[in-house]
Amino acid sequence: MTPPADPPPKRTTYRHGNLRNALLDAAVELAREGGPDAVALREVTRRAGVAPNAAYRHFADRGALVHEVSQAAMAQVARTMEAELAAVPATDDPAARARARFRAVGTGYIRFATREPGLFRTAFHVPADMAYATDTTAAGAGGLTPFEILSASLDDLVTTGILPEDRRPGAEFLAWSAVHGLSVLMIDGPLRGITPDQADSAAQDVIDMIERGI
Amino acid sequence: MTPPADPPPKRTTYRHGNLRNALLDAAVELAREGGPDAVALREVTRRAGVAPNAAYRHFADRGALVHEVSQAAMAQVARTMEAELAAVPATDDPAARARARFRAVGTGYIRFATREPGLFRTAFHVPADMAYATDTTAAGAGGLTPFEILSASLDDLVTTGILPEDRRPGAEFLAWSAVHGLSVLMIDGPLRGITPDQADSAAQDVIDMIERGI
DNA sequence: ATTTTTATGTGGACGGTGTTCACATCGGGG
DNA sequence: CCCCGATGTGAACACCGTCCACATAAAAAT
Numbered sequence: 481m482t483p484p485a486d487p488p489p490k491r492t493t494y495r496h497g498n499l500r501n502a503l504l505d506a507a508v509e510l511a512r513e514g515g516p517d518a519v520a521l522r523e524v525t526r527r528a529g530v531a532p533n534a535a536y537r538h539f540a541d542r543g544a545l546v547h548e549v550s551q552a553a554m555a556q557v558a559r560t561m562e563a564e565l566a567a568v569p570a571t572d573d574p575a576a577r578a579r580a581r582f583r584a585v586g587t588g589y590i591r592f593a594t595r596e597p598g599l600f601r602t603a604f605h606v607p608a609d610m611a612y613a614t615d616t617t618a619a620g621a622g623g624l625t626p627f628e629i630l631s632a633s634l635d636d637l638v639t640t641g642i643l644p645e646d647r648r649p650g651a652e653f654l655a656w657s658a659v660h661g662l663s664v665l666m667i668d669g670p671l672r673g674i675t676p677d678q679a680d681s682a683a684q685d686v687i688d689m690i691e692r693g694i
Numbered sequence: 695m696t697p698p699a700d701p702p703p704k705r706t707t708y709r710h711g712n713l714r715n716a717l718l719d720a721a722v723e724l725a726r727e728g729g730p731d732a733v734a735l736r737e738v739t740r741r742a743g744v745a746p747n748a749a750y751r752h753f754a755d756r757g758a759l760v761h762e763v764s765q766a767a768m769a770q771v772a773r774t775m776e777a778e779l780a781a782v783p784a785t786d787d788p789a790a791r792a793r794a795r796f797r798a799v800g801t802g803y804i805r806f807a808t809r810e811p812g813l814f815r816t817a818f819h820v821p822a823d824m825a826y827a828t829d830t831t832a833a834g835a836g837g838l839t840p841f842e843i844l845s846a847s848l849d850d851l852v853t854t855g856i857l858p859e860d861r862r863p864g865a866e867f868l869a870w871s872a873v874h875g876l877s878v879l880m881i882d883g884p885l886r887g888i889t890p891d892q893a894d895s896a897a898q899d900v901i902d903m904i905e906r907g908i
Numbered sequence: 909a910t911t912t913t914t915a916t917g918t919g920g921a922c923g924g925t926g927t928t929c930a931c932a933t934c935g936g937g938g
Numbered sequence: 939c940c941c942c943g944a945t946g947t948g949a950a951c952a953c954c955g956t957c958c959a960c961a962t963a964a965a966a967a968t
Contacts, residue, residue, distance in 0.1 A: 495916065495963070514822055517731070521955060531918050533956085538916090542955065606882035608728055627884065653876070653885065653896060654903045660883070661875025662867070668820035669874070670841065671867065682867060689868045693907020709934070709945065735926060747927085748946050756926065 491529055500538040502528040507549045512598045516605040519546050546605065547612040553603035557592050558620025561629050564588030578636040583687050585633045586659045589626065590683040593663035594676070600667065630655060647694060655690050662686045705743055714752040716742040721763045722813070729812045730819040733760050757821045765832040767817035771806050772834025775843050778802030792850040797901050799847045800873045803840065804897040807877035808890070814881065818874075844869060861908060869904050876900045 496502065506527040510518045521542045525532045539545040564584040571577045593600040603618075617625045624632070634651050637643035643651070665671040666679055674682070710716065720741040724732045735756045739746045753759040778798040785791045807814040817832075831839045838846070848865050851857035857865070879885040880893055888896070 493963095499916080517822065520953085522953075532954095533919085533958095534917050536956080604878070604883060606886065608731065650896075650899060653879070654872075654900060657875035657879055657900050658868075658872040658903070659875065660879060661871035661873065661877075663875075664818070664878055665867070665871055665874060669818055672820065682864075685864060686868060686871050689872070689907035690903070691907070693903035693905070707934095713945080734924085736924080745947050746925095747929095747948085750927080751945055 511602040515598045515601040551618040553599040554618035560592040561588035575640040578640040582633040586687045597667045725816040729815040767813040768832035774806040775802035789854040792854040796847040800901045811881045
């Protein structure tokens with residue numbers, strides 16, 4: 481029950497040596513636990529064992545720090561989607577494979593949202609002052625952003641003949657809306673408090689709807 | 695360019711007489727302009743021309759105040775949906791009418807989100823400490839919550855034979871997810887900055903998907 | 909090798925916030 | 939009529955983000 485943290489390592493050198501990363505790590509941890517609002521600059525510096533102002537040598541202000549956390553969180557979304565894609569069993573049927581991969585993309589997205597709600601909310605946090613509305617992209621290990629991963633899976637649906645070509649334009653936003661909406665409703669909407677099993681089931685239902693309705 | 699506000703009316707009586715409502719009104723206005731985080735207790739009391747602590751005679755803490763704003767915002771969602779429903783042209787064909795009403799429900803929801811993003815975000819704001827996770831419902835003029843309005847419109851789809859009965863269970867969450875997701879993506883997601891025309895068009899596309907996929 | 913520049917971390921301050929405690933002021937029920 | 943409970947006030951505390959002037963040490967220039 482010592483919530484503050486382990487004793488700060490009492491750095492001996494004047495320079496920290498890796499402050500920027502230390503700050504970022506602490507900030508990510510805070511966001512993981514409590515969402516974007518929980519990222520307090522002072523607490524972050526405290527955990528790094530450094531004076532509050534030291535943060536300003538590495539980040540313009542709190543917004544810049546949160547923005548970087550947001551980027552990191554978005555990259556984690558991409559990685560979770562990639563992991564789900566990698567778990568898709570091999571098949572000879574390219575159409576079945578394309579379908580399974582499309583479903584994996586959506587499943588990974590929703591899984592990340594329910595497993596890491598704090599980071600998920602941070603990934604989609606847009607600051608009030610619009611200063612950091614830069615769409616600097618955040619990619620996963622494969623170098624693709626979540627949006628690009630989704631797009632690729634939709635392209636495969638078209639090339640395998642599952643999705644008619646004339647339905648392709650704008651399909652990203654239809655799929656994204658449904659999957660994102662379910663995520664939000666489960667995280668802090670009326671579906672909050674659902675069990676993980678129910679969450680997975682709901683995810684599959686929503687993806688079913690997308691496949692039929694897209 | 696006097697952002698603070700008009701001069702506080704310099705109340706003469708010791709009692710305010712209507713403080714609770716005055717505080718709530720100011721809080722709603724702040725939420726309207728900047729979302730839930732913009733609701734500052736001190737600013738609210740300032741606008742009501744009263745000392746900061748006076749708020750604690752009417753609300754347990756800031757969370758309680760924001761929660762009430764959230765309820766009020768949810769009620770406005772319901773009213774917007776009702777307004778959209780009322781605008782559905784009369785028809786003899788009950789099936790066509792049911793479809794139109796279902797679409798109106800979704801359209802109203804998305805319209806409110808894009809027109810009042812601050813209130814929309816506040817309506818779905820769940821406090822960090824989970825203290826106010828009470829699901830006290832917020833109804834519109836017709837006495838129905840947004841969720842109940844949606845449910846009713848889905849019931850009508852079933853009775854008019856548009857929606858097969860076996861697809862009815864859980865359909866609320868499918869529809870809600872898609873519509874809510876689009877709203878969020880347009881408010882502070884990657885679809886932010888879209889024109890109102892594009893927003894309406896995207897809304898219709900999403901509702902099309904729901905109708906096909908539900 | 910010595911000096912100077914630059915990057916990085918510190919200390920102190922200011923104004924903002926939510927919240928609590930003790931106190932002031934009234935309005936209405938005994 | 940009086941007093942008591944409801945309502946509003948004042949001062950204080952802790953926390954936050956941010957800015958200023960300053961300290962320190964590493965790197966670059968001499």
